[in-house]
Each structure stands twice: as structure tokens, then as C-alpha cells.
Amino acid sequence: MKADILKLLLQSHAEGDEASFRKAALQLAAAESSAGHVRVAEEIRAIIAKMPATAFRRQGPVVDIAAPRGELADILEGGHREERLHDIVLRPESEETLKRVLSENRSRSRLERFGVQPRRRLLFHGTPGCGKTFAAAVLAGEMGLPLMTVRFDALFSRFLGATAVQLRAIFAEMPRRPGVYLFDEFDSVAKARGDSQDVGEMNRVVTAFLQLVDADMSGSILVAATNHVELLDRAVFRRFDVIVPFDKPTREQIAELMKLRLSTVGLTEEATTRLAAQAEGWSFADVARACDDAVRTMALDHREKVSEPDVLEALEELKRRNVPAGS
């Protein structure tokens, strides 16, 4: 009996269902009472009575947004982000674009006074490991909003008929939880549209997505990220206010990333320039991985400074393992 109540308590807590949580707590008090533990029962009831009313409010403005719960939990991941613009290496024009989008969204009411809205539908496209997902985290970090990532793979692995329903549930969540909504690996919509046996159903999903994007008045920032921009048709493109390309880094950008990651552990500017030449053609993600490997070596050696050979060795090791894609 008590085990059931405890299970209910835990479950309702896990699901954020405050009403059931309260009910289970009262049941616990009743069980204690009928077992003759009158004092314990009274103590439990006193605790329940002291719980602030706000703890039972399920809706309303959500400021501190925890991970999504209930049915959305496995298709929507949410969390606060620490990434900032100074953490990411971007082409100057892309950096300007993102800064501008941030200013517009920070000055929403000012814009609205003149009858315009901030641009908030962004399409990030380009090579793997070049910062699409990272840039979405940067937007979230800069705005102080949680990054809500929609897991398209999970969305599509389910029974296809339910996909449009789940998409609708996500869009219904947007006005309730302000955030940066990242529709990552967005091409799986378009790809599935091409490959799926059930093309009719897939088209319905894409159409539903586009309608939801059109109808969305939430004010949340919506980012779609894809490696395969060529799979998207014009109807999809038209929905986005801002399109940002993410390319493989130039040699200068590789050096910039190395500096970002390794100057605090003593790597000199001249060394980064020399090392960057060794990683030409790599993605940002692979360069970042080599930097982390070098720091690991340094730490294990009980050193405080990373050396040029540490980084060189890390780069060589990754090359031996054929890690850098396409090089």
C-alpha cells in the first residue's frame, strides 16, 4: 500500500504533476493515520499545508525552464546554455547577422512600437562540425533563454502518423516556454519526404510544419539546422527570415579556434599559426577535439601549459585514426 503511494509520489514529481503529487502526499498522511501513526500523519499534513500555492501552478510564465516533461520529454530536450558569441568562430558577415538578430530580439518592444517584429526564424546550413548546433546554443546563451532541441530522429522513428501531432504539441509549447527552438538535423524532414514509402504521409508532416511555422506567434526564436540545404524546397526556404551558411574553417579561422581554446593554457600566437597549417581542411569540431586531446595530455603530465608538440601529436593521432572527415 505505502509502496504504491511512494511510487505515485515519485511519478507525479517526475512528471511535474503537482496536483497528483499533493493528492499522493495526502494519501500518505491518511495511510499513516489509519496505521495508528497519528503524529506522523499530522506532521505530513502540516508540511502539505505549508507548501506555497505557487508550487501547484502548472502553467503561467515559466522563467526558469527545466527539461520538458511528459509526452514531449523524449522529443524535446531543454536546458540553459552558457555559450556566448566570444566562444564561436564565425565569418564576419555571419557574426554581424547573428548580432543583429540578437539586438532585434532584445529590442522587441521598441520594434513593435513601429509595427515590425524581430526576425526570429533562422536557417543554419552547411558542413558537419562547423557550428550550426553550437551557434543555436550561442543564441540561447546570449538571450538568456533555454535551448530547446527538437529531436527529429526521435520524431520520425515513431509511427509516422503521430509525427504531425507531436510537431503540433511542440509548437503549442513554444508560447508557454520562451526559448530558442532548434529543429536539428532538419533535413530528415525533407529526406524522409524523398525516401519514404509513405510519401503522402510525409508531405503532410512537412505541410504541417510549414503551417505551424506560419502560425507561430510565440516570439520564441526558431532555428532549423541542416547539412543538406539542397534537399529543402522553396516553400521551406521562404519561411525563414535569416539564412546563415556554416563552412569549413579557413586556416586563419583554425588558428583563431586554437587561440580561443589554448591561449589560456599558454599556447603562443606563433605556435597556433604553425599548427593551423597542419589542420587545413578539417572541421571546427575536429580541431576542437585535437585541442582537448592536447589539454588532456598536458593535465596528465601535471603541467599547466600546453606545448606545441602536445597539439601536434594530438593532430597526428587524429589523422592516424582518420578522424578529420574528408581530409
Ligand SMILES: Nc1ncnc2c1ncn2[C@@H]1O[C@H](COP(=O)(O)OP(=O)(O)OP(=O)(O)O)[C@@H](O)[C@H]1O
Ligand atoms: N564555428 C565554430 N567555432 C567554435 N567552435 C566550433 C565551431 N563549430 C564547431 N565548433 C566545435 O565543434 C563542436 C561541434 O560543432 P556543432 O555540433 O555545432 O556542428 P554542426 O555544424 O551542428 O554539425 P552537424 O552537422 O554534424 O550537426 C561544437 O560543440 C564546438 O565545440
Ligand SMILES: [Mg+2]
Ligand atoms: Mg549539429
